[in-house]
Amino acid sequence: MSKGLTSRSQDYSQWYNELVAKADLAEHSAVRGCMVIKPYGYSIWEKMQAVLDQKFKETGHSNAYFPLFIPKSFFSKEASHVDGFATECAVVTHYRLKNDGNGNIIVDEDAKLEEELIVRPTSETIIWNTYKGWIQSYRDLPILVNQWANVVRWEMRTRLFLRTAEFLWQEGHTAHATAEEAIAETEQMLDVYADFAENWMALPVVKGKKTANERFAGALDTYCIEALMQDGKALQAGTSHFLGQNFAKAFDVKFTSKEGKQEFVWATSWGVSTRLMGALIMAHSDDSGLVLPPKLAPIQVVIVPIYKGEEELAKISEAVDVIIKDLKQKGISVKYDDRDTQRPGFKFAEYELKGVPVRLAMGGRDLENNTVELARRDTKTKETVSRDGIANRIELLLEEIQESIYNKALQFRTENTRKVDSYDDFKKALDETPGFIAAHWDGTSETEAKIKEETKATIRCIPLNNEQEEGLCMVTGKPSSQRVLFARAY
Amino acid sequence: MSKGLTSRSQDYSQWYNELVAKADLAEHSAVRGCMVIKPYGYSIWEKMQAVLDQKFKETGHSNAYFPLFIPKSFFSKEASHVDGFATECAVVTHYRLKNDGNGNIIVDEDAKLEEELIVRPTSETIIWNTYKGWIQSYRDLPILVNQWANVVRWEMRTRLFLRTAEFLWQEGHTAHATAEEAIAETEQMLDVYADFAENWMALPVVKGKKTANERFAGALDTYCIEALMQDGKALQAGTSHFLGQNFAKAFDVKFTSKEGKQEFVWATSWGVSTRLMGALIMAHSDDSGLVLPPKLAPIQVVIVPIYKGEEELAKISEAVDVIIKDLKQKGISVKYDDRDTQRPGFKFAEYELKGVPVRLAMGGRDLENNTVELARRDTKTKETVSRDGIANRIELLLEEIQESIYNKALQFRTENTRKVDSYDDFKKALDETPGFIAAHWDGTSETEAKIKEETKATIRCIPLNNEQEEGLCMVTGKPSSQRVLFARAY
Numbered sequence: 001m002s003k004g005l006t007s008r009s010q011d012y013s014q015w016y017n018e019l020v021a022k023a024d025l026a027e028h029s030a031v032r033g034c035m036v037i038k039p040y041g042y043s044i045w046e047k048m049q050a051v052l053d054q055k056f057k058e059t060g061h062s063n064a065y066f067p068l069f070i071p072k073s074f075f076s077k078e079a080s081h082v083d084g085f086a087t088e089c090a091v092v093t094h095y096r097l098k099n100d101g102n103g104n105i106i107v108d109e110d111a112k113l114e115e116e117l118i119v120r121p122t123s124e125t126i127i128w129n130t131y132k133g134w135i136q137s138y139r140d141l142p143i144l145v146n147q148w149a150n151v152v153r154w155e156m157r158t159r160l161f162l163r164t165a166e167f168l169w170q171e172g173h174t175a176h177a178t179a180e181e182a183i184a185e186t187e188q189m190l191d192v193y194a195d196f197a198e199n200w201m202a203l204p205v206v207k208g209k210k211t212a213n214e215r216f217a218g219a220l221d222t223y224c225i226e227a228l229m230q231d232g233k234a235l236q237a238g239t240s241h242f243l244g245q246n247f248a249k250a251f252d253v254k255f256t257s258k259e260g261k262q263e264f265v266w267a268t269s270w271g272v273s274t275r276l277m278g279a280l281i282m283a284h285s286d287d288s289g290l291v292l293p294p295k296l297a298p299i300q301v302v303i304v305p306i307y308k309g310e311e312e313l314a315k316i317s318e319a320v321d322v323i324i325k326d327l328k329q330k331g332i333s334v335k336y337d338d339r340d341t342q343r344p345g346f347k348f349a350e351y352e353l354k355g356v357p358v359r360l361a362m363g364g365r366d367l368e369n370n371t372v373e374l375a376r377r378d379t380k381t382k383e384t385v386s387r388d389g390i391a392n393r394i395e396l397l398l399e400e401i402q403e404s405i406y407n408k409a410l411q412f413r414t415e416n417t418r419k420v421d422s423y424d425d426f427k428k429a430l431d432e433t434p435g436f437i438a439a440h441w442d443g444t445s446e447t448e449a450k451i452k453e454e455t456k457a458t459i460r461c462i463p464l465n466n467e468q469e470e471g472l473c474m475v476t477g478k479p480s481s482q483r484v485l486f487a488r489a490y
Numbered sequence: 491m492s493k494g495l496t497s498r499s500q501d502y503s504q505w506y507n508e509l510v511a512k513a514d515l516a517e518h519s520a521v522r523g524c525m526v527i528k529p530y531g532y533s534i535w536e537k538m539q540a541v542l543d544q545k546f547k548e549t550g551h552s553n554a555y556f557p558l559f560i561p562k563s564f565f566s567k568e569a570s571h572v573d574g575f576a577t578e579c580a581v582v583t584h585y586r587l588k589n590d591g592n593g594n595i596i597v598d599e600d601a602k603l604e605e606e607l608i609v610r611p612t613s614e615t616i617i618w619n620t621y622k623g624w625i626q627s628y629r630d631l632p633i634l635v636n637q638w639a640n641v642v643r644w645e646m647r648t649r650l651f652l653r654t655a656e657f658l659w660q661e662g663h664t665a666h667a668t669a670e671e672a673i674a675e676t677e678q679m680l681d682v683y684a685d686f687a688e689n690w691m692a693l694p695v696v697k698g699k700k701t702a703n704e705r706f707a708g709a710l711d712t713y714c715i716e717a718l719m720q721d722g723k724a725l726q727a728g729t730s731h732f733l734g735q736n737f738a739k740a741f742d743v744k745f746t747s748k749e750g751k752q753e754f755v756w757a758t759s760w761g762v763s764t765r766l767m768g769a770l771i772m773a774h775s776d777d778s779g780l781v782l783p784p785k786l787a788p789i790q791v792v793i794v795p796i797y798k799g800e801e802e803l804a805k806i807s808e809a810v811d812v813i814i815k816d817l818k819q820k821g822i823s824v825k826y827d828d829r830d831t832q833r834p835g836f837k838f839a840e841y842e843l844k845g846v847p848v849r850l851a852m853g854g855r856d857l858e859n860n861t862v863e864l865a866r867r868d869t870k871t872k873e874t875v876s877r878d879g880i881a882n883r884i885e886l887l888l889e890e891i892q893e894s895i896y897n898k899a900l901q902f903r904t905e906n907t908r909k910v911d912s913y914d915d916f917k918k919a920l921d922e923t924p925g926f927i928a929a930h931w932d933g934t935s936e937t938e939a940k941i942k943e944e945t946k947a948t949i950r951c952i953p954l955n956n957e958q959e960e961g962l963c964m965v966t967g968k969p970s971s972q973r974v975l976f977a978r979a980y
Contacts, residue, residue, distance in 0.1 A: 030564075031557045031607065032618050038633060039552035046553060062529035063536060067521045067654050068609070068640055069580070072587065074520075077596045086587035090559070091597055092609065095644040097562065097576035105566045107581055107606055116597055117521065119558070119582065129520050139831065145529060150558055150640065154585040166558050207734045342631065457657070 005072075005353075007287045012231040016282060017160070023290050023354050025277070028159045033158040033165030037274070040354065043298035045168070045277060049148065051200050051295075052170065052272065055192050061144040061172060066126050068150075071118035074125035077250040081124065084217020088154040090119040090165075119152040124218060124269055127173045128247040135175060135265055137256045142185070161278035162235075162490050168430050169273035175265045177255065179244070182266035183221075186242040188269040190223040201276065202293035202406035203227050203283050204413050205237055206436070206485060208461025213445050220244040226460040226485065228413045229282040232434025234460045234487035240270035278490070280422075284378075284405050290355025291378050293405050294398040301327060301334040301394060302356045305365035306344050313338065316362050319387070323372070326391035332398065346449035352377060357401050358394055378405055407461040419483065423474045426486070430457055436487050440480035442473035451475060451486070460485045463476070495843075497777045502721040506772060508648070513780050515767070516650045522731075523648040523655030527764070530844065533788040535658070535767060539638065541690050542660065542762065545682050551634040551662060558640075559607035564615035567740040571614065574707020578644040580609040580645050580655075609642040611672040614708060614759055617663045625665060626754055627746045633665040641763075651768035652725075652980050659763035665755045667745065669734070672756035673711075676732040680713040683728035691766065692783035693717050693773050694898035694903050695727055695925070696975060698951025703935050706759075710734040716905045716950040716975065719772040720813070724923025724950045724977035727769050730760035734869035768980070770924040774895050780845025781868050783895050784888040791817060791824040791884060792846045794837045796853035803828065806852050809877070812863070813850070816881035822888065842867060847891050848884055854893075868895055909973065913964045916976070920947055925977050926977050930970035941965060947976045 005022065008175065020026055020171055023199045025041030028034075030059060036044065053063070067090060075082040096111035121350045127145075134140060148170045158164050172189060176182040190207055197203045205225035215222040219241035246262040248254070253265045286289040294300050303320050307313040327334045335356075337347050344361065350361055361373040372390060375382035378401050385393065416435025420426045429437055443461065452458050462484045471480045495512065496504045510516055515531030518524075529534065543553070559582060565572040586601035593617065610616065617635075624630060624861055638660045648654050662679060666672040687693045695715035705712040710730035717727045731966075735754040738744070738943055743755045774781040784790050794811050797803040809828055817824045827837050841849055850874075851863040862880060865872035868891050875883065906925025910916045931937060931949065942948050956972045963970050 026622070027620075029557045030561060030616065031559045034557035034559060036620050037555040042554045043552065064529045064532045065527040065658065067519045067524035067526065069521045069524060071520060072595060072597075075587065082587075082589075082595055086595055086599075089587060090581045090582045090586065090607070091584040091587065094581040095579065096570075097565065097579060097581065097608070099572075103566075105562060105572055105576055106576075107562075107583065117580070118587070119521075126520065130517075130526050133517070133779065152558065168555065233645045275700065305957065367937065490885075 005287055005289065008230060011342065018279070019281060019285060019289060020160045024217075025281070031165075033155055035160050035166070036163045037168075041264045041277065044280070044292070044296055045274060047298060048196075048276060051415055052192075052196055053148075055196065056133055056146050056170075056172065059144075059188060059192060061146045062106060063148065064145045065149070065323045065339050066123050066130060068120055069124070070120050070126045072116045072118055074129060075118065077125065078246055081218040081250075085121040085130055085153070086118070087478050089121050090152045092119065093120060100312050120149070121153045122269075122271075123147065123149070123151075123173065124247050124267075125251070126245070128251040128253060128267070131173075131175055131265070132253045135253055135255050137435075138177050138258050139145055141175055141177045141255060141265065142181065144172075144185075145174065146172040159278075160397065161274055161281070164274075167274045168374070171269060171271040171272050171306075174268045175248075175253070176268070177263075177266070178255065179266050182268050183242050186221070186223055186240045186268045186270070189268070190225065190238075190240040193240065193270070193272060194225050196224055197227065197237055198406065200293065200295045200416070201280050201283075202295075202402055202409060203237065203279060204406065204410040204431050206461060206463050208463040208466075208485065210239075210461060211445070211459050213448050216241045218243060218246050219245070223464075224461050226487075227279055227283060227490065228416060228436060229279070230412065231282075231345075232416055232487075234436065234489040235275075235279050235282070236460070237276060238270070238272040241268060243267035246489050250319065266380060283409050285355065288380070289353030290353035291405065294357045294358060297355065297357050298333065298353075299335045299351075299356050300332050300398060300425070301358045301360065302347075302351045303334065303336045303362065304347050304351075305336075305338050306343050306361055308364070308478065310363055312367075314368055317468040319367060320362060323387065323390055327394065327457055330391055330395050332391075332395065348375075357398060376401065378408075421471070421474060426457075426474055427455055430455055430488060436485050438483040438485055439474050440471035440482075441484050442476045442478035442480055444476075447473060455488075457486045460487050460489060495777055495779065497634060498720060505777070509771060509775060509779060509843075510650045513845065515771070518650065521655075522929070523645055525650050525654045525656070527658075530788065531767065534782070534786055535764060536768070537786045537788060538686075538690070538766060539660075542682075542686055543638075543944065544634050545686065546660075546662065549634075549662075549678060549682060551636045553637065554635045555637055556613050556620060556638070558610055560610050560613070560616045562606045562608055563972075564619060565608065567615065568708050568736055571708040571740075575611040575643070576608070579611050580642045580644060582607040582609065596637035606910050610639070611641055611643045612759075612761075613639070613641075613661055613663065614733070614737050614757075615741070617755070618741040618743060621663075621665055621755070622741050623744045625745050628667050628748050631665055631667045631755065632671065634662075634675075635664065636660055636662040649768075651764055651771070654764075656765065657764045659761050659789075661759060661761040664758045665738075667747065667753075667756070669756050672734075672939035673732050674756050676711070676713055676730045676760070679758070680715065680730040683760075683762060684715050686762075687715055687717065687727055688896065690783065690785045691770050691773075691783075692892055692899060693727065693769060694896065694900040696951060696953050698953040698956075698975065700729075700951060701935070701938055701949050701974075703938050704959050706731045706950065708733060708736050709759075710736070713954075714951050716977075717769055717773060718899075718906060718926060718977070718980065719769070720902065721772075722977075724908055724926065724979040725765075725769050725772070726950070726979065727766060728760070728762040731758060733759060749828045773899050775845065778870070779843030781895065782845035782847060784847045784892050786843065787847050788823065789825045789841075789846050790822050791848045791850065792837075792841045792890060793824065793826045793850045793852065794841075794850055795828050797824075798854070802854055802857075805857055809857060810852060813877065814882055817884060820881055820885050822881075822884065834918070836866075847888060866891065868898075893953055909963060911961070916947075916964055917945055920945055920978060924978060925949070926975050928973040928975055929964050929973050930972075932966045932968035932970055934966075937963060937965050941976070945978075947978050950975045950977050950979060
């Protein structure tokens with residue numbers, strides 16, 4: 001392990017960058033804006049994928065795979081979609097390189113594509129072009145499909161996990177016979193995301209709808225879950241879109257209804273990405289490193305022997321074997337680190353940095369006393385406990401940690417969500433006590449744009465089941481019937 | 491279900507294309523050479539992935555993710571690598587589209603990349619450029635990493651699963667301190683592939699080494715598994731490469747050895763792709779549709795009720811529930827198809843086409859007699875059996891089917907592997923009784939190229955542990971110490 005991290009209070013952004021690097025989560029690649037997800041980081045992403053994939057399947061979805069490339073002309077078919085995505089995309093124009101005879105590899109101009117291909121920034125267009133062939137009758141509906149894939153959006157300012165030119169995600173694309181059914185699907189998937197965020201990531205989220213300005217390009221309604229990071233900035237953690245008949249119309253996808261009428265199909269799409277890794281890291285971690293919720297920790301328990309000589313190590317290992325067996329039987333993932341190349345203190349720091357929820361250490365005295373030292377990553381507390389029933393104790397402790405991390409994040413969010421009534425107070429709050437700000441707004445895109453322009457704060461969402469309250473827009477003084485949630489955001 | 495398939499004897503190639511389409515496995519997309527993998531096809535691929543991924547992890551590998559794009563200059567660094575891949579790749583030259591003002595979406599020439607990016611055809615170059623930062627000392631070795639990803643090779647003649655411009659695969663990339671360790675890894679992964687092919691795909695394979703002509707671009711040695719399809723053509727089902735120090739030298743990746751010396755790192759890479767789907771389909775299926783080995787079948791057992799009226803259906807469903815419960819307890823995947831929109835005969839044909847290994851049908855008489863009709867997809871046999879102990883019976887039957895499918899393929903391969911001693915007999919065999927041909931060859935690339943040119947047959951491999959046998963090259967008459975395996979191939 002190298003030296004400690006920059007502290008959050010000193011420089012939150014620097015702390016994040018260092019943590020991502022030092023905990024072996026990801027790094028920048030030689031390709032501008034593209035990241036390498038390192039094995040430890042990827043193992044957390046895999047745990048996320050496994051849980052989400054199961055939830056998708058439990059709600060009736062199947063996985064499929066659609067092409068990486070999208071013909072340029074497809075983007076012209078849905079007007080707002082092209083505005084949203086075509087201006088920041090990777091364009092394939094040729095299909096061959098050649099040697100110029102002097103040993104230089106150059107693009108072969110004889111191999112120019114007739115029509116340029118776009119590396120998918122999202123797949124609505126290629127998928128709806130495909131669905132046209134799959135859908136004739138109401139009997140073919142609904143189509144409930146998800147895709148795990150890489151996508152590319154040519155971001156100019158990138159940050160590992162949070163904003164990268166290439167990222168990994170899943171994108172659900174469903175087709176329905178009625179608007180009601182599509183809206184129900186959109187809402188169901190938002191609930192799936194919220195459930196995952198809260199009960200696996202230990203991340204409290206606000207479910208809401210985006211304003212027109214912040215909608216997905218091509219959607220009639222965008223639902224989202226919004227989380228608050230420790231620096232008081234918001235992070236959009238997942239979105240679910242009701243696309244109406246926009247893509248069906250753009251790609252001429254009709255079905256014969258039960259009544260024998262030709263109708264356009266209704267659509268949804270929904271996605272979460274490796275951005276969730278950024279949210280997970282920023283929401284819980286501290287100045288010593290990662291703090292991982294046990295349900296997503298690749299290693300839940302690490303055991304470190306503290307010994308003098310081979311003989312003592314052998315005895316400790318024997319005692320540790322019993323604990324490992326009991327933990328594994330409970331489905332708890334455990335690592336025994338008996339490397340002789342590193343000292344215990346080094347190992348402690350390493351697992352702290354990597355966010356392993358529970359650490360056991362066993363030394364000579366523990367052997368005699370039938371005890372073990374049990375340390376908890378989230379609270380940084382430790383105690384010496386009996387080895388009797390240790391697996392049960394750890395099982396309960398992991399549940400307690402999961403809950404405790406969630407509660408801590410929830411408390412932070414509660415303390416950092418403020419009602420503000422004047423625009424001056426709003427600006428002051430943004431600078432002095434950043435967080436969610438619930439304020440009245442007149443409902444116009446103009447006012448929203450003005451606020452964004454002047455303060456860099458955006459409307460994160462109009463919370464679902466929002467309390468109705470008469471008030472006046474903090475900027476224009478026009479009447480408003482509810483507060484909406486503002487924040488500066490990632 | 492639409493009409494039946496073209497038979498294999500009539501037109502094997504047409505049979506394959508129709509089967510892939512009608513069994514809902516995959517289809518061509520709007521993008522030249524790129525396929526859409528449909529949900530049913532993808533669910534088989536997912537089963538393959540899960541098994542392979544577990545095997546990789548059991549052998550100590552972790553997953554990671556590297557960029558989709560590779561800077562053009564990286565390809566120039568390993569000379570043979572560029573010859574192998576640069577001439578058939580997708581080249582990204584721009585990062586923005588724009589509206590030309592007349593509503594046309596065109597490439598924005600102001601957004602030209604300084605250096606073109608290649609969509610990865612394989613990732614050795616970007617990965618070894620990354621490993622340079624990960625490796626300083628022998629303590630950092632070995633690196634045992636795998637990646638599940640999409641890759642693009644601009645194939646001009648494409649066939650679903652077998653040869654597509656974009657395909658899905660996994661690529662392992664490992665780094666070692668010694669040549670011996672790297673070779674052991676290369677061989678270990680070949681064994682993993684062979685085990686997977688034989689024990690999950692029910693596909694007998696020959697393990698061997700490629701000749702110099704057929705090696706991976708940049709490898710010192712390419713190991714492969716070769717399978718025989720029902721039309722007598724061979725299919726390379728997986729490769730494992732010993733890369734020597736080629737990529738370490740190209741990207742200057744050195745480590746300090748235990749003895750304190752600076753040395754170049756040794757490398758392997760190994761991969762299998764969605765091509766395995768093609769192999770699985772072609773090896774076992776028949777004129778009625780897919781035949782899936784039970785271990786990879788998304789649905790292992792389907793149950794179809796045969797009833798007159800709602801009341802009888804209710805009684806059948808009650809009896810079926812018991813069977814379903816028992817099967818699920820054994821981890822057997824089962825689907826109960828009680829759709830009232832389709833007749834039993836239609837359903838039978840559908841599941842036959844989709845290769846479900848076991849079909850149960852239950853009607854009124856079965857209710858009375860405590861029986862069920864049990865049909866086996868691979869042999870197309872059926873019998874009426876008691877429902878007592880039916881789950882046990884099915885569990886054993888699935889094992890028997892798995893074995894039986896393998897044995898059938900093995901017998902086919904045995905019958906279609908011939909020793910041939912003259913070039914005339916060789917040509918005759920290729921045309922009249924295609925299959926593997928074991929023949930003597932003088933060991934030169936020239937003779938190999940001549941044979942390929944004249945007969946379209948290639949040396950599939952030099953089998954591992956090959957029997958040594960004195961002989962004369964069938965073409966040049968020069969001495970040869972072993973037969974090698976020829977075939978026309980996919």
